[in-house]
Amino acid sequence: MPKHVTDLMNIEGQLSTSELEVRDAVADFVDRRVRPNIGTWFDEAVLPTELLPEMAELGLFGMHLQGYGCAGKSATEYGIAMQEMEAGDSGLRTVVSVQGSLAMSAIYKNGSEEQKQTWLPRMAAGEVIGCFGLTEPTAGSDPSTMATRAVWRDGAWVLSGAKRWIGLASIAQVAIIWAQVSHDDARAAGALDESTVKEGVTETVRGFIVPTDSTGFTATPITQKLSMRASLQCDIELTDVELGPESLLTENPGLRGPFGCLNEARYGIAWGAMGAARDSVEAAIDYAGQRLQFDKPLSGYQLTQKKLADMTVELNKGQLLALQLGRAKDAGTLENHMISVAKLANCRAAIEICREARTIFGGNGITTDYSPLRHANNLESVRTYEGTDEVHTLILGHQLTGVPAFR
Template sequence: MSMTELRNSKTDLFNIASMLTNEELEVRDTVAEFVDRRVRPNIAKWFDEATLPMELIPEMAELGLFGMHIDGYGCGGRSAVEYGIAMQEMEAGDSGLRTVISVQGSLAMTAIAKNGSEEQKQTWLPKMAAGEVIGCFGLTEPTAGSDPSSMTTHAKLVDGEWVLNGSKRWIGLATVAQVAIIWAKVSVADAKAAGVHPDGDTRPDDELVVRGFIVPTETVGFRAEAIEQKMSMRASLQCDIVMDNAHLPVDAILPHNPGLRGPFSCLNEARYGIAWGALGAARDSIEVALEYASTRMQFGKPLTAYQLTQKKLADMTIALNKGQLMALQLGRANNAGTMDLHQISMAKLDNVRVAIEIARECRTILGGNGITGDYSPLRHANNLESVRTYEGTDEVHTLIVGQKLTGQAAFS
């Protein structure tokens, strides 16, 4: 029985597939076939060797996965639900490989699409959609994670050029990217001089505002280095970036949406994709555990014949289906333009922590064999520890939901 058949007949207890359109099912099956053919046979080796398989980049682009939710500029213009389904199928293969699509599309490309000029969009988005240019997104810093307002990276306008200084950490794809979106603090005076300060904004000239910059990674003074000895996300790249007097032309700045709403709009796209993606890892873990338990004989019968194993499988599959229903409802609201920020936080928070619990429980069904690369649940669990932290920790998303409930901001 193929993974696709198993998925449809076993884990979809609530018949969620019947709630999907033909177009959505086509996206599901196309990405699932790619994962079955290109990812599953190789992912244990890539994870063990801490290798990002760059040969998959053009294949992902050919499938239309880069910026698939962006309209125009060579992008797919797919619906939010179609994008979410693609992320679920991709993360069923590996969270790190799903992150490649998220960094490229939800972060770097979305930053340009939402905050860039028409010229910037025309210059970069078609090449990024085609996989000819890889992007990265530099917001997080060594001491500025959950509180990006405390970033110290800054840009100054000197003799008609921007000069960037600072550092970023945990930046996906930075060592293989050709372009980086870097967020830095800029004075209002310099923004005015560059012609990008909003009309009617009366903030004082010496106030610092977060702005985005398009930085070719070949820029002198820009340096990226891969973070090594990771125990999670080993089949992807996370990097440190240092900018030491990196000079950029005046038009390198993203002209729209100054302040944190610029990067946050991108983070929300990534968080939305995670709410779907994490469930792919959870579903794959259940499928693997179910298949293993059906053939693993103990005391004269398969593990699936034991009540405790059935309880584990039943509880996990019910939790999976609930998460999938929440993701689908979130996607429908996204398509309709009615999605609220606290709903993204609810789905990212709960679906990721549920996915981790499922992956860990599935490992117990596999016994000692579950710690090897032959089976996916422990790899998924390790990866999901990173997913749980990035694009907003549990604490941050809990406080977003708490603020919605109480009307009180309790972040500090």
Template sequence: MTTAHTPATSTPTTDLMEIESQLSAEEVSGRDRVADFVDRRIRPHIARWYEDAVLPTELFSEMAQLGLFGMHLTGYGCGGRSATEYGLAMQELEAGDSGIRTVVSVQGSLAMSAIHKHGSEPQKQRWLPPMAAGEIIGCFGLTEPTAGSDPGGMATVAWREGDEWVLRGQKRWIGLASIADVAIIWAKVPFADSEAAVEGEHRARADSAGDVVRGFIVSTDTPGFGAAPIEGKLSMRASLQCDIDLDNVRVPADSILPQSPGLRGPFDCLSEARYGIAWGAMGAARDSIEAALAYATERRQFDRPLTGYQLTQKKLTDMTLELTKGQLLSLQMGRMKDAGTLQSHMISVGKLNNCRTAIDICREARTILGGNGITGQHAPLRHANNLESVRTYEGTDEVHTLIIGKRLTGESAFR
């Protein structure tokens, strides 16, 4: 899987198993277009963006032109690319920075995916084309201050009043919310109100309290909607996560996603995001190895390059072995997703393994850089810091461990 530092016609240094040979010419071409974008537009500036805690929104139009928004969705101006092509693109973007890759995940895998999977035809026609073009930016409001890993415990509510829905509550850690034009907000709705809004056979299931989780399309300029960036982050600094406050926000009756089946609605979207994360984490890991290898080749100690020492070679070997396994896992996931055989527990395998592996690789790569590795001039520690967030969002290690544990044992250990 080529790196932005290596011509596409040659085998990259880290590709020990010739994974490159398993990719089609179309997959390679699409990946290399994204790698070129990262080389030109992200690498020269990312250290400054990260230090200044700036999300480079000026990149959004170019990302849309590359077809990255809704890349793996079909119709409505979306790219219609394969899951494998999408995964390769996420790997290249995260080789630049996790925060930049998150923009594509929030826009395409979460906000656009929610409308594409669960929206009505008029909703799809209204929102998806301008979102694919980058003319409208979306966000996805699920997580709350006291409901992270347990979204069923959300406190945000919505109820019907005449021809309107009224939403009240708070959301936290919502990507892009303060600059978004539209928000997908998940709220608990009285079962009777929910049933009246459901299309066809798409019936939502009530929880023990008699409420059901439903999704709403909310324009962010609606009175009562407020979003503020979370400050003081030590991770994902070239990104934007926000608090949302919903103070009796009134939206039209047709703002509800008519085909969202309870909690399965947001979970379907989370699966899309988790899949992209599994690929993306390998981009951060690969970039860290390549940075360490380049540094060790040039850096001399005791009259020889660092690459000439056994301990350095062991570190590089161990890291690249783990990278290779993670990339092969991602590729297998992509092929299965394209074939329609990928199951939800498999996505948990990829997300858990690759995030855990990537953060270990980035930390180890930093050690090869010595003290210089803690500066913004070098990528590995920035990647490691970002991965602290990536490892946590869209399901913590603990959540994915229990998903896999349930698959292995048949027993749910969440409660």
């Protein structure tokens, strides 16, 4: 029998021995270290940084990257790990995503060999925590309008601007900051590939590796959140931050650099959201079996069973979608629009599942003693970041019609 009562389709039977080992190792970590404390951390708005070394020891940081001290796991194994992490809490899954899918992937995909050797082994080991600065106060879904700029001045890059909703920024030792760079400045720095310059285009988005102890770098945690409370998101201010030429990420100028990282994060979200949904359904099943009303358990009522059945059907559909996505990624057949299908569908489904699960708990469901409403609140953020529903809908509309309708 499958490990989870919600696995009506025996999805577990499609997993390999190594995939099951990853699942069980991360699930054990969540059971031991997250579930006993997550209600308090969420209530007190605390990111439990003491867990970060243990996450690194599990090989979670950059686990799907090859070499440089990374675990080198498959895409499917990484997705399974994200499902188990988010069954604990979305905020803690986000830690893994920010570190590995965003900050480390930015260096892995866009950096020089020297940059990779310098940073990735220490980040995989958890000795260096990273963050990823793309979103700005006025540039969320449209990063092409970012106002942060880097100019070449007296043999150095000088960055100025602001970023918002940047995970882990106030505890990170290194930040990947994306900024507009004029072709003239890039040319002066010897960092412009003239073959990539398009007629009429005068600037390009470029990535920079920024030590967070640099003069002029300030990260401030965002407080009074109603979602992702056991997590850490920040505002970043960049005031004439001076960097050496080695700070510039050498490969993939333009938005394809950060978008490649965003797709890694979106992939993990498609799996993670189903972890929050599964935990909510299974918590509701357990509660319904124990809670007596009118002299019998809630689970004995038809209305309750309908809720549980409907939620579990949607859960299994989302899990199968995530598994198909992982298999395609491992096979090298994944196309970007597939990630949008799964991110859009699974976040949307997960929120509805968690909200419906909450109703089975009655008034008790609004406390941190039970997980569904915490998961639902967290998923409001997960649904928004790495592309809103609207953005992924337009990506799919473009795929279906061939007509871009973003503007």
